[in-house]
Amino acid sequence: MSRQSVTVRVPAKVNVQLAVGGPRPDGFHGLANVFLAVGLYDEVTATAAGELRITCSGPDAGQVPLDRSNLAARAALALAERHGRGADVHLHIDKDIPVAGGMAGGSADAAGALVACDALWGTETPRDELMEICAELGSDVPFSLVGGAALGTGRGERLAPIEVGGTFHWVFAAADGGLSTPAVYREFDRLCEAAGRTVPEPEASPVLLDALRAGDPKALADAVSNDLQPAALSLFPSLADTLRAGSEAGALAALVSGSGPTTAYLAASAESAREIADALRASGTCRTVRTTTAPAPGAHPTDAPDRSSAP
Ligand code: C5P
Secondary structure (H helix, E strand, O other): OOOOEEEEEEEEEEEEEEEEEEEOOOOOEEEEEEEEEEEEEEEEEEEEOOOOEEEEEOOOHHHOOOOOOOHHHHHHHHHHHHOOOOOOEEEEEEOOOOOOOOOOHHHHHHHHHHHHHHHHHOOOOOHHHHHHHHHHHOOOHHHHHHEOEEEEEOOOOEEEEOOOOOOEEEEEEEOOOOOOHHHHHHHHHHHHHHOOOOOOOOOOOHHHHHHHHHOOHHHHHHHOEEOOHHHHHHHOOOHHHHHHHHHHOOOOEEEEOOOOOOEEEEEOOHHHHHHHHHHHHHHOOOOEEEEEEEOOEOOEEOOOOOOOOOO
């Protein structure tokens, strides 16, 4: 059954472990990437239109490209091509995830556009085919579809779901400016080369997976790691001040989210998260601060139950 308009909600992510290997012949890096979906969402609304059109609202809307370079537009075009039809759709993105922040905002919009267009067009694409299109669009897009928590291997697109035994409290501080993901990976390579370091095969940490399963924030805090953090700090040195402010305010762990420059703070409780957020705002070292919880469901129409547990 096709509809007039479909709205899909898609979460941001933080990487509680981002283990990065050496560069592969295709230019990507092998990863052991533990994704956790967090409760900051973009909403993508697909409405029938004469031709493909993108609009965007929200505090960072001015930074979002509205042409066919937008990952949501590419998702609509890829789905339309698969079904031999036109991508005659208006996609409106209501953006709450920081842009170019290392929280997979663009990937969320791509997954949202896919699910929204599939429902609008009544194309009923099987889940495994949607996952294939996601993987073609970007390394983080399959996880945006699935949500919850998952281990991503390969370039991050091959997912195995991870059980999470409780709710974790997080604070996110968006920085004044963005970082380009390829530039951060290039800096990672440069730093490894400069240090003469042989990069080991990336592997998921069993201790970290246990902490997620147990829903234990202290154990998780002791186990989080991000191999891209030195590279992000090298390109954006003032992030160190933000991380320090969050740690001093009682964060159990303070880390760069993915390729940055958003920074993430794991809190012991909702109350502690509020205190950390207040301290970060008062520090003057970041642009905006948000508190939220994890895990969050994957891409789902706002008028339907989520499918976060069905990878
Ligand atoms: O897959 P995605 O388009 O999100 O990747 C953006 C860029 O990040 C890639 O072009 C590459 O430079 C870098 N990247 C990488 N290894 C990965 C994922 C991304 O080098 N596993």
